[in-house]
Amino acid sequence: MERIDEFLEERKENNLLRVLKPAYSRGDGSIYVNGKKYIDFSSNDYLGLSTHPKLKKVSSEALQEFGTSSCASRLLSGDSELCHSLEERIAKFKGKEAALIFNSGYQANVGIISALCEKRDVIFSDKLNHASIIDGMILSGARFFRFQHGNFCHLESLLKKHRHNFRNSLIITESIFSMDGDRAPLKEFVELKESYNCKIMVDEAHATGIFGQKGGGVIEEENLTSQIDIIMGTFGKALGSFGAYVASSLQLKKYLINTSRSFIYSTALPPAVIAASLASLDLIEKEPYRRKTLLEMADYFRRELKRYGFMVKGSSQIVPLMVKDSQKALTISQELQSKGYWVLAIRPPTVASGEARLRFSLMYNHTKNTLERLINDICKTSCIRYARKCS
Ligand SMILES: Cc1ncc(COP(=O)(O)O)c(C=O)c1O
Structure with missing residues (x-):
């Protein structure tokens, strides 16, 4: 059908065509994609129970x-x-x-x-x-x-x-x-x-x-x-x-x-x-300590990102870092992936136009050390000044 061709063409042109990426395995805060291990910031398994x-x-x-x-x-x-x-x-x-x-x-x-x-x-x-x-x-x-x-x-x-x-x-x-x-x-x-x-x-x-x-x-x-x-x-x-x-x-x-x-x-x-x-x-x-630790880590992560001048939203284990521009959000997420963090850019149509972001989904299995390293690496990504401009 013509409509399908047009749709796929348009999405591809605008770099918005979504494709599936099979994970080989995941759990304990990590995910393996294409044979490489990443720290997983994209999971809803917030308390790490899926592999308990x-x-x-x-x-x-x-x-x-x-x-x-x-x-x-x-x-x-x-x-x-x-x-x-x-x-x-x-x-x-x-x-x-x-x-x-x-x-x-x-x-x-x-x-x-x-x-x-x-x-x-x-x-x-x-x-x-x-x-x-x-x-x-x-x-x-x-x-x-x-x-x-x-x-x-x-x-x-x-x-x-x-x-x-x-x-x-x-x-x-x-x-x-x-x-x-x-x-x-x-x-x-x-x-x-x-x-x-x-x-x-x-x-x-x-x-x-x-x-x-x-x-x-x-x-x-x-x-x-x-x-x-x-x-x-x-x-x-x-x-x-x-x-x-x-x-x-x-x-x-x-x-x-x-x-x-x-x-x-x-x-x-x-x-x-x-x-x-x-x-x-x-x-x-x-095991209430799982949720307590998770929320403490989320507070820490959000506070630190704000201290570095970024605009972050929310008050939960989900921490969105606003970039606004879709292409820049994608570039930052790709750079973070190259450094071993599986964090995804959320872009329209999932969010409103001009509201692109990186969505960090924290897990009990992450550690404060990992978050410290991540913040450091976020600051080094090439487009990150655009995220700072959002604030
Ligand atoms: C707020 C909300 N409600 C419902 C759902 C759907 O849940 P499920 O993945 O079990 O279909 C989701 C999934 O992401 C969600 O975020």
């Missing part, structure tokens, strides 16, 4: 006992006691009445939002919400408005103007944003949802396991569990496994089991994956 011996052990035991597949969707014969144990565990962990597992975070957001909302409803969504939230909104058929990132005043003005024209209303935000590493003003959003008679859904994909006394996320840390109606999160990031969940009322769980198409029409997660998720919840509980 306990997760590997329970996963192989489940594999031996139950085989490689769950063989059917949950509503047919793919349901298992392991699924129910994990759901009970998640409900308790998140302080909610019930939980339901989805096969991925993408499927969870698309499946929850499209089941909950319809034509007569309205959704207010943060402008930087993940693509899976946007796709869920589009699929739902509801009217939606995107408020400026983290801006509760803008949200309120949209609520004032539009809320009364619709039947049900849902506010959606991430708690820690994946590309900016910053935090949503959840308390203010909760006040607005109460004043304007809305429900609120929060995606804790990048917060679960990292924030909160028990590692439950930002909602736990800010003591907002009872005021947030729908909490979504994933197993594929800090929990080092795969899949996702919603924690909510039992009534909503029953409704989603009967209506959420991404839940109904997909083979259940393999038992070995569910066993790993259960084990990782144990580790989150028993």
Whole structure:
């Protein structure tokens, strides 16, 4: 088709054609690509649990006992006691009445939002919400408005103007944003949802396991569990496994089991994956030092970069260094790769035009020494003065 040729040609010309790069292996803060070892600053395995011996052990035991597949969707014969144990565990962990597992975070957001909302409803969504939230909104058929990132005043003005024209209303935000590493003003959003008679859904994909006394996320840390109606999160990031969940009322769980198409029409997660998720919840509980160390390192890294005059965003384990210009961000990332750091340039269309950046995703396995060396090497890259100009 002509459209495909044109698309590929245009992306290639603008140096925006994305290609896959197979990693030979990764873990413990390193990644091997094309036979070379790099320090990995691109992983969502923030706590380094994906290669933890306990997760590997329970996963192989489940594999031996139950085989490689769950063989059917949950509503047919793919349901298992392991699924129910994990759901009970998640409900308790998140302080909610019930939980339901989805096969991925993408499927969870698309499946929850499209089941909950319809034509007569309205959704207010943060402008930087993940693509899976946007796709869920589009699929739902509801009217939606995107408020400026983290801006509760803008949200309120949209609520004032539009809320009364619709039947049900849902506010959606991430708690820690994946590309900016910053935090949503959840308390203010909760006040607005109460004043304007809305429900609120929060995606804790990048917060679960990292924030909160028990590692439950930002909602736990800010003591907002009872005021947030729908909490979504994933197993594929800090929990080092795969899949996702919603924690909510039992009534909503029953409704989603009967209506959420991404839940109904997909083979259940393999038992070995569910066993790993259960084990990782144990580790989150028993090894809080992982998240504490990680956040201390992130604070140090962010503080030092600022001291050297760079513009960095956020307040979490995700540290974006703003470069703005796409080509320069790419050059800096390539130079850092040549020095042994696997750090990726994030460019449009993933972020807005003029917002290109290097996204450093920190892991528990990194050390302060590594970060010191990295900062030193960042300062030596050829285009780095452009990043300094951003501030
Ligand atoms: C905020 C957010 N929600 C949902 C997802 C999707 O999760 P998964 O990778 O499990 O599909 C992601 C993935 O990057 C994410 O960043």
